Amino acid sequence: CINQSAMDSVKMEKAEKYLSDHKIRPVFEYLTAHIIKTRPSHPLDAMILSLQELKANGLDGKKKPTVIFVLGGPGAGKGTNCQKLVQEYGFVHLSAGDLLRAAKQTDSDEGRLIAECIKNGDIVPGHITISLLKQAMNKDLDAIYLIDGFPREIKQGIEFERDITPCRFVLFFECDEDILVKRLLKRGETSNRTDDNEESIKKRLATYHNQSLPVIDYFDCYDKVKKINSAGTMDEVWDNVKKSVSSLL
Numbered sequence: 738c739i740n741q742s743a744m745d746s747v748k749m750e751k752a753e754k755y756l757s758d759h760k761i762r763p764v765f766e767y768l769t770a771h772i773i774k775t776r777p778s779h780p781l782d783a784m785i786l787s788l789q790e791l792k793a794n795g796l797d798g799k800k801k802p803t804v805i806f807v808l809g810g811p812g813a814g815k816g817t818n819c820q821k822l823v824q825e826y827g828f829v830h831l832s833a834g835d836l837l838r839a840a841k842q843t844d845s846d847e848g849r850l851i852a853e854c855i856k857n858g859d860i861v862p863g864h865i866t867i868s869l870l871k872q873a874m875n876k877d878l879d880a881i882y883l884i885d886g887f888p889r890e891i892k893q894g895i896e897f898e899r900d901i902t903p904c905r906f907v908l909f910f911e912c913d914e915d916i917l918v919k920r921l922l923k924r925g926e927t928s929n930r931t932d933d934n935e936e937s938i939k940k941r942l943a944t945y946h947n948q949s950l951p952v953i954d955y956f957d958c959y960d961k962v963k964k965i966n967s968a969g970t971m972d973e974v975w976d977n978v979k980k981s982v983s984s985l986l
Protein backbone atom coordinates (compact mmCIF):
# COMPACT_ATOMS: atom_id res chain seq x y z
CA CYS A 738 0.00 0.00 0.00
CA ILE A 739 2.89 2.37 0.90
CA ASN A 740 4.64 1.46 -2.35
CA GLN A 741 1.48 2.17 -4.30
CA SER A 742 1.07 5.66 -2.82
CA ALA A 743 4.79 6.41 -3.36
CA MET A 744 4.37 5.37 -6.98
CA ASP A 745 1.26 7.52 -7.31
CA SER A 746 3.11 10.54 -5.99
CA VAL A 747 5.98 9.97 -8.47
CA LYS A 748 3.41 9.74 -11.27
CA MET A 749 1.72 12.92 -10.04
CA GLU A 750 5.05 14.75 -9.99
CA LYS A 751 5.83 13.58 -13.52
CA ALA A 752 2.37 14.66 -14.72
CA GLU A 753 2.75 18.08 -13.05
CA LYS A 754 6.19 18.51 -14.62
CA TYR A 755 4.88 17.54 -18.04
CA LEU A 756 1.98 20.00 -17.77
CA SER A 757 4.22 22.85 -16.75
CA ASP A 758 7.12 22.04 -19.14
CA HIS A 759 4.76 21.94 -22.09
CA LYS A 760 2.75 24.93 -20.88
CA ILE A 761 -0.48 22.98 -21.43
CA ARG A 762 -1.94 23.21 -17.93
CA PRO A 763 -4.37 26.06 -18.80
CA VAL A 764 -5.51 24.27 -21.94
CA PHE A 765 -5.96 20.99 -20.06
CA GLU A 766 -7.90 22.72 -17.29
CA TYR A 767 -10.10 24.53 -19.82
CA LEU A 768 -10.94 21.27 -21.63
CA THR A 769 -11.67 19.22 -18.50
CA ALA A 770 -13.81 22.02 -17.02
CA HIS A 771 -15.74 22.19 -20.29
CA ILE A 772 -16.35 18.42 -20.31
CA ILE A 773 -17.44 18.36 -16.66
CA LYS A 774 -19.81 21.28 -17.23
CA THR A 775 -21.44 20.08 -20.44
CA ARG A 776 -21.28 16.27 -19.91
CA PRO A 777 -21.40 15.56 -23.64
CA SER A 778 -22.39 12.10 -24.87
CA HIS A 779 -19.27 12.02 -27.06
CA PRO A 780 -16.56 13.56 -24.85
CA LEU A 781 -13.70 13.02 -27.28
CA ASP A 782 -15.53 14.72 -30.17
CA ALA A 783 -16.51 17.56 -27.84
CA MET A 784 -12.89 17.95 -26.76
CA ILE A 785 -11.68 18.13 -30.35
CA LEU A 786 -14.31 20.77 -31.13
CA SER A 787 -13.41 22.89 -28.14
CA LEU A 788 -9.70 22.55 -28.96
CA GLN A 789 -10.47 23.97 -32.41
CA GLU A 790 -12.42 26.84 -30.84
CA LEU A 791 -9.58 27.43 -28.42
CA LYS A 792 -7.10 27.64 -31.29
CA ALA A 793 -9.25 30.27 -33.03
CA ASN A 794 -10.32 32.29 -30.00
CA GLY A 795 -7.63 31.84 -27.35
CA LEU A 796 -8.12 31.01 -23.69
CA ASP A 797 -9.86 34.29 -22.93
CA GLY A 798 -12.58 33.43 -25.47
CA LYS A 799 -11.81 36.44 -27.66
CA LYS A 800 -11.26 35.80 -31.34
CA LYS A 801 -7.70 36.55 -32.46
CA PRO A 802 -6.62 37.60 -35.95
CA THR A 803 -3.99 35.64 -37.85
CA VAL A 804 -0.64 37.39 -38.09
CA ILE A 805 2.38 36.94 -40.33
CA PHE A 806 5.40 39.11 -39.55
CA VAL A 807 7.32 40.34 -42.61
CA LEU A 808 10.90 41.27 -41.73
CA GLY A 809 14.16 42.14 -43.45
CA GLY A 810 16.54 45.07 -43.90
CA PRO A 811 15.42 48.44 -45.21
CA GLY A 812 14.91 48.13 -48.96
CA ALA A 813 14.75 44.32 -48.85
CA GLY A 814 11.42 44.26 -50.69
CA LYS A 815 8.96 43.79 -47.84
CA GLY A 816 6.45 46.41 -48.96
CA THR A 817 6.53 45.47 -52.67
CA ASN A 818 5.95 41.78 -52.00
CA CYS A 819 3.31 42.43 -49.36
CA GLN A 820 1.28 44.28 -52.00
CA LYS A 821 1.57 41.27 -54.30
CA LEU A 822 0.58 38.92 -51.47
CA VAL A 823 -2.53 41.02 -50.87
CA GLN A 824 -3.55 40.55 -54.51
CA GLU A 825 -2.72 36.83 -54.62
CA TYR A 826 -4.09 35.68 -51.26
CA GLY A 827 -6.37 38.48 -50.00
CA PHE A 828 -4.22 39.18 -46.94
CA VAL A 829 -4.42 42.57 -45.24
CA HIS A 830 -1.17 44.54 -45.40
CA LEU A 831 -0.21 46.66 -42.40
CA SER A 832 3.09 48.48 -42.78
CA ALA A 833 4.28 49.61 -39.35
CA GLY A 834 6.40 52.28 -41.08
CA ASP A 835 3.37 53.64 -43.01
CA LEU A 836 1.25 53.72 -39.84
CA LEU A 837 4.01 55.65 -38.08
CA ARG A 838 4.48 58.03 -41.03
CA ALA A 839 0.75 58.81 -40.88
CA ALA A 840 0.88 59.26 -37.09
CA LYS A 841 3.87 61.61 -37.25
CA GLN A 842 1.73 64.18 -39.10
CA THR A 843 -0.23 64.94 -35.92
CA ASP A 844 0.78 68.15 -34.19
CA SER A 845 1.69 66.54 -30.85
CA ASP A 846 4.71 65.49 -28.79
CA GLU A 847 4.15 61.92 -29.93
CA GLY A 848 4.04 63.02 -33.60
CA ARG A 849 7.30 64.92 -33.17
CA LEU A 850 8.96 61.98 -31.39
CA ILE A 851 7.98 59.63 -34.23
CA ALA A 852 9.32 62.07 -36.87
CA GLU A 853 12.63 62.37 -35.00
CA CYS A 854 13.04 58.58 -34.63
CA ILE A 855 12.30 57.96 -38.33
CA LYS A 856 14.76 60.58 -39.53
CA ASN A 857 17.49 59.17 -37.26
CA GLY A 858 16.76 55.55 -38.12
CA ASP A 859 15.90 54.87 -34.48
CA ILE A 860 13.14 52.61 -33.28
CA VAL A 861 9.93 54.32 -32.18
CA PRO A 862 8.94 53.17 -28.64
CA GLY A 863 7.12 49.85 -29.00
CA HIS A 864 3.92 50.84 -27.18
CA ILE A 865 3.22 53.50 -29.85
CA THR A 866 3.61 51.09 -32.77
CA ILE A 867 1.73 48.27 -31.01
CA SER A 868 -1.18 50.56 -30.24
CA LEU A 869 -1.36 51.70 -33.92
CA LEU A 870 -1.26 48.08 -35.09
CA LYS A 871 -3.89 47.02 -32.56
CA GLN A 872 -6.23 49.80 -33.72
CA ALA A 873 -5.78 48.80 -37.37
CA MET A 874 -6.35 45.11 -36.63
CA ASN A 875 -9.49 45.54 -34.55
CA LYS A 876 -11.43 46.22 -37.74
CA ASP A 877 -11.48 42.62 -39.01
CA LEU A 878 -10.63 39.66 -36.81
CA ASP A 879 -11.12 37.14 -39.63
CA ALA A 880 -8.37 38.64 -41.77
CA ILE A 881 -4.85 37.33 -42.22
CA TYR A 882 -2.56 40.29 -41.48
CA LEU A 883 0.86 40.84 -42.99
CA ILE A 884 2.63 43.00 -40.42
CA ASP A 885 5.43 44.60 -42.41
CA GLY A 886 8.56 45.98 -40.70
CA PHE A 887 7.60 45.01 -37.15
CA PRO A 888 8.79 43.83 -34.59
CA ARG A 889 11.96 45.93 -34.79
CA GLU A 890 13.43 44.45 -31.59
CA ILE A 891 12.87 41.30 -29.55
CA LYS A 892 11.04 43.13 -26.75
CA GLN A 893 8.43 44.42 -29.23
CA GLY A 894 7.86 40.88 -30.52
CA ILE A 895 7.33 39.51 -27.03
CA GLU A 896 4.94 42.34 -26.12
CA PHE A 897 2.92 42.03 -29.34
CA GLU A 898 2.56 38.26 -28.98
CA ARG A 899 1.60 38.61 -25.33
CA ASP A 900 -0.95 41.40 -25.86
CA ILE A 901 -2.40 40.57 -29.28
CA THR A 902 -1.60 37.12 -30.64
CA PRO A 903 1.36 34.86 -31.47
CA CYS A 904 2.42 35.13 -35.11
CA ARG A 905 1.79 32.17 -37.43
CA PHE A 906 5.21 32.57 -39.04
CA VAL A 907 7.84 35.11 -40.06
CA LEU A 908 8.79 35.88 -43.66
CA PHE A 909 12.38 37.04 -43.61
CA PHE A 910 13.73 38.84 -46.68
CA GLU A 911 17.47 38.22 -46.80
CA CYS A 912 19.68 40.51 -48.84
CA ASP A 913 23.27 41.83 -48.82
CA GLU A 914 23.82 45.29 -47.47
CA ASP A 915 25.40 46.79 -50.63
CA ILE A 916 22.29 45.86 -52.62
CA LEU A 917 20.05 47.39 -49.93
CA VAL A 918 21.98 50.67 -50.02
CA LYS A 919 21.75 50.86 -53.84
CA ARG A 920 18.01 50.22 -53.78
CA LEU A 921 17.37 52.79 -51.03
CA LEU A 922 19.36 55.53 -52.77
CA LYS A 923 17.47 54.83 -56.00
CA ARG A 924 14.16 54.94 -54.11
CA GLY A 925 15.27 58.19 -52.46
CA GLU A 926 15.23 59.92 -55.86
CA THR A 927 11.42 59.79 -55.85
CA SER A 928 10.17 58.56 -52.47
CA ASN A 929 10.13 61.88 -50.64
CA ARG A 930 10.99 60.00 -47.46
CA THR A 931 12.98 61.83 -44.81
CA ASP A 932 15.10 58.69 -44.25
CA ASP A 933 16.02 57.65 -47.82
CA ASN A 934 19.30 59.62 -47.80
CA GLU A 935 22.87 58.48 -47.22
CA GLU A 936 23.11 59.61 -43.60
CA SER A 937 19.79 58.14 -42.46
CA ILE A 938 20.39 54.93 -44.41
CA LYS A 939 23.65 54.37 -42.51
CA LYS A 940 21.84 54.79 -39.19
CA ARG A 941 18.93 52.57 -40.27
CA LEU A 942 21.32 49.78 -41.24
CA ALA A 943 23.14 50.02 -37.90
CA THR A 944 19.81 49.82 -36.02
CA TYR A 945 18.82 46.89 -38.21
CA HIS A 946 21.99 44.94 -37.43
CA ASN A 947 22.09 45.70 -33.73
CA GLN A 948 18.44 45.52 -32.78
CA SER A 949 16.29 44.05 -35.54
CA LEU A 950 18.34 41.08 -36.77
CA PRO A 951 18.27 39.39 -33.33
CA VAL A 952 14.47 39.20 -33.76
CA ILE A 953 15.07 36.63 -36.51
CA ASP A 954 17.18 34.44 -34.19
CA TYR A 955 14.49 34.75 -31.55
CA PHE A 956 11.72 33.46 -33.84
CA ASP A 957 14.08 30.89 -35.33
CA CYS A 958 14.22 29.26 -31.90
CA TYR A 959 10.49 28.59 -32.32
CA ASP A 960 11.01 27.32 -35.87
CA LYS A 961 8.84 30.10 -37.24
CA VAL A 962 11.19 31.75 -39.74
CA LYS A 963 10.87 31.29 -43.50
CA LYS A 964 13.93 32.80 -45.22
CA ILE A 965 13.50 34.32 -48.65
CA ASN A 966 16.44 35.25 -50.85
CA SER A 967 15.56 38.77 -51.91
CA ALA A 968 18.71 39.74 -53.76
CA GLY A 969 17.35 38.99 -57.25
CA THR A 970 15.04 40.83 -59.62
CA MET A 971 11.48 41.69 -58.51
CA ASP A 972 10.09 38.69 -60.46
CA GLU A 973 12.65 36.27 -59.01
CA VAL A 974 11.96 37.44 -55.45
CA TRP A 975 8.19 37.22 -55.95
CA ASP A 976 8.63 33.64 -57.21
CA ASN A 977 10.52 32.78 -54.01
CA VAL A 978 7.85 34.44 -51.90
CA LYS A 979 4.99 32.58 -53.58
CA LYS A 980 6.72 29.22 -53.17
CA SER A 981 7.40 29.87 -49.49
CA VAL A 982 3.99 31.18 -48.61
CA SER A 983 2.02 28.49 -50.43
CA SER A 984 4.02 25.82 -48.59
CA LEU A 985 3.10 27.43 -45.26
CA LEU A 986 -0.65 27.97 -45.68
Ligand code: UDP
Binds near residue numbers: 810860
Ligand atom coordinates in the same frame (compact mmCIF):
# COMPACT_ATOMS: atom_id res chain seq x y z
N1 UDP B 1 9.80 52.17 -37.48
C1 UDP B 1 9.75 51.85 -36.14
N2 UDP B 1 9.07 50.74 -35.76
C2 UDP B 1 8.47 49.92 -36.65
C3 UDP B 1 8.53 50.23 -38.02
C4 UDP B 1 9.22 51.37 -38.40
O1 UDP B 1 10.28 52.55 -35.30
O2 UDP B 1 7.88 48.91 -36.22
C5 UDP B 1 10.46 53.43 -37.89
C6 UDP B 1 11.99 53.32 -37.88
O3 UDP B 1 12.51 54.58 -37.55
C7 UDP B 1 12.29 52.96 -39.33
C8 UDP B 1 11.25 53.80 -40.06
O4 UDP B 1 10.11 53.77 -39.22
O5 UDP B 1 13.61 53.28 -39.71
C9 UDP B 1 10.90 53.33 -41.46
O6 UDP B 1 10.38 52.03 -41.39
P1 UDP B 1 9.90 51.23 -42.70
O7 UDP B 1 9.57 49.84 -42.26
O8 UDP B 1 8.87 51.99 -43.41
O9 UDP B 1 11.17 51.26 -43.62
P2 UDP B 1 12.09 50.12 -44.14
O10 UDP B 1 13.07 49.92 -43.05
O11 UDP B 1 11.25 48.93 -44.41
O12 UDP B 1 12.64 50.70 -45.39
Ligand code: MG
Binds near residue numbers: 885
Ligand atom coordinates in the same frame (compact mmCIF):
# COMPACT_ATOMS: atom_id res chain seq x y z
MG1 MG C 1 8.71 49.37 -46.08
